[in-house]
Each structure stands twice: as structure tokens, then as C-alpha cells.
Amino acid sequence: MLTCQQATQLMSSRLDHEMPITKKMNLKLHLMMCKSCRRCDDQLDLIHQAGKQWYQRVIEEQATKSNDPEK
Numbered sequence: 001m002l003t004c005q006q007a008t009q010l011m012s013s014r015l016d017h018e019m020p021i022t023k024k025m026n027l028k029l030h031l032m033m034c035k036s037c038r039r040c041d042d043q044l045d046l047i048h049q050a051g052k053q054w055y056q057r058v059i060e061e062q063a064t065k066s067n068d069p070e071k
């Protein structure tokens, strides 16, 4: 059984790269039983999605800027 700290660490590393299936299972199991980590997981998900959207926008802005003639 994972501790909450271990679970949180797994959650944030999951966002960066693929996790071995055994760790995924452990995390899933912990999330099933631990309400506060579930909430934390939701928030990390939101942050991750927001981050992706922000990154996308920056890329698009850069692209538009470089296409623009000098102002």
C-alpha cells in the first residue's frame, strides 16, 4: 500500500512520462481508497490540461508573430 506522499509523487511523475504498469496499479488502488489523493489527482489533471493549453497558445502566438511583417 502506498502512502499519500508516494501516491502524489507517482501522480506528478505520471504527467511527465509513462509509468510502469505495476506502479499504475498501485496508484489506482490508492486513489480508490483515498479521497484526498483523488482530489489531488483531479487538480493535477486540471493543471496539466491548463498547462498544455497555455503551451499551445504560446506556440501559436509565436507562429503568428513570426509570420507578421514588421510593425
Ligand SMILES: [Zn+2]
Pocket: 003, 004, 005, 007, 030, 034, 035, 036, 037
Ligand atoms: Zn492518499
